[in-house]
Amino acid sequence: MAGVTTIHLVERALLVSIQDDVTDTEIIDLQDQLSHRISEEEVRGVVLDISALEIVDTFVGRVIAQLAGISRLLDAETYVVGMRPAVAVTLVELGMYLPETRTALSLTHALTQLRRA
Amino acid sequence: MLNTSRDVVTARQAVAREMKARGTNTIRITRFATAVSEIARNAIMHGGGGELFVFLDRSKTYLIVRCRDRGPGIEDMDRAMTDGYTSANGLGRGLGGAKRLSHGFDVTTTVGEGTIVTMSAKL
Numbered sequence: 001m002a003g004v005t006t007i008h009l010v011e012r013a014l015l016v017s018i019q020d021d022v023t024d025t026e027i028i029d030l031q032d033q034l035s036h037r038i039s040e041e042e043v044r045g046v047v048l049d050i051s052a053l054e055i056v057d058t059f060v061g062r063v064i065a066q067l068a069g070i071s072r073l074l075d076a077e078t079y080v081v082g083m084r085p086a087v088a089v090t091l092v093e094l095g096m097y098l099p100e101t102r103t104a105l106s107l108t109h110a111l112t113q114l115r116r117a
Numbered sequence: 118m119l120n121t122s123r124d125v126v127t128a129r130q131a132v133a134r135e136m137k138a139r140g141t142n143t144i145r146i147t148r149f150a151t152a153v154s155e156i157a158r159n160a161i162m163h164g165g166g167g168e169l170f171v172f173l174d175r176s177k178t179y180l181i182v183r184c185r186d187r188g189p190g191i192e193d194m195d196r197a198m199t200d201g202y203t204s205a206n207g208l209g210r211g212l213g214g215a216k217r218l219s220h221g222f223d224v225t226t227t228v229g230e231g232t233i234v235t236m237s238a239k240l
Contacts, residue, residue, distance in 0.1 A: 021130070024122035024158070054133060055147055057154040058211050086147035093148070094214040 005030055009041060013114050015107070017049040027063050034067060038074045045114040046071050047107060051082025061096040068100035077102055077117060079110035119157055119184070120166045128169050129154040135171060136180055139240045149180070149238035152218035155211040156184045156234045164188030164232060179220065179237045190228040198224075 005022065008015045014037055016030070034046055048064065050056065056064070068078035081104045091098070104110035118124065133150040153169075160167035164186025172181050191197045198213050216222040221237040 021126050023126055026122075055129060055151045055154060057151045057158075058214060059154075059158060084143075084147070086144045089144055090147050090151045090218065093217055094151070 007033065007037065009037075009043070011111060011115070012041075012043055013045040013047055013111065014038065014041075014043050015047045015049070017051075018053060020052045020054055022053075022060075024059055027060060031063055031067050031070070035070050035074070038071055038076050043076050044117065045077045045079060045110070047079045047081060047104075047110045047114075049082050049107060050080055050087070051084070053084070053087060056083075056087050056091055058094055058096065061091060061094070061098065065096070065098050065100055068098070072100060077114065079104045079113070081105065081107050081110050118166075119160050119169055119186075122158075122161070125154055125157045125161065128157045132171060132180065132182060136238065136240060139180075141180075141238075141240050145238060145240075148218040149182075149236075152215040152222075152236060152238075153182055153184075155215040156182075156236065159211055159234075160184050160186040160188070160232075167231075173240075174237070178240055180240055181221075181235065181237045183233060183235045185231065185233045187231040190230055190232055191224070191226040192228055194224065194226060 005016060005019060014034060037043065064080065071078045079102045083103060104113060119128065129150045132153045133146050136146045157169055165188050167184060167186030170183045174181055219236040220239050223235045224232065226232040
């Protein structure tokens with residue numbers, strides 16, 4: 001089944017769970033949708049839940065990094081939550097450190113940090 | 118068969134499933150599935166599509182993936198393998214990264230005919 005990604009607005013943050021079978025095309029669409037919603041809905045942050053992702057390769061990593069860059073320009077922070085340890089190991093080996101992204105261990109942590117901001 | 122971005126997902130999921138079924142640990146599976154994803158995407162973006170084969174070596178200790186495209190081939194192999202080199206809006210880490218994430222890695226390319234990448238992971 002194709003990865004259907006829903007975006008929820010909670011406490012002025014956009015919450016997104018990325019599905020494991022997300023394709024390149026779908027994740028680019030998601031980036032577009034999020035960029036529009038950040039500016040239209042005066043969002044403070046974007047929380048990307050990637051706990052379902054078994055892998056993050058250079059393409060998906062780049063889209064996440066770009067999304068963080070876009071959010072920052074639109075005055076919002078991007079948090080990545082739920083990264084699997086094996087995914088973190090692989091990303092570092094690929095030389096992708098996602099410098100623009102903030103990471104949080106859980107959704108609760110991300111929302112707590114956004115409330116403080 | 119590799120033609121669309123959906124096929125990249127199918128390919129890396131198939132590889133992960135094979136490794137999981139043989140009891141390979143998660144880190145190895147993630148590393149190799151990531152490498153397969155890079156190579157499969159290259160075949161679609163640069164090679165105009167291709168085919169991907171998954172098999173075991175004779176001793177059944179390695180999973181081997183062979184990805185073949187009929188694209189333009191790679192003219193400067195050393196440069197293509199270098200981190201930071203990118204041909205088409207890539208990040209320039211795909212090929213070199215895939216090599217680092219695999220146990221064995223070999224590229225055979227013929228300009229004008231296509232590229233075959235053979236990569237393996239210990240099970």
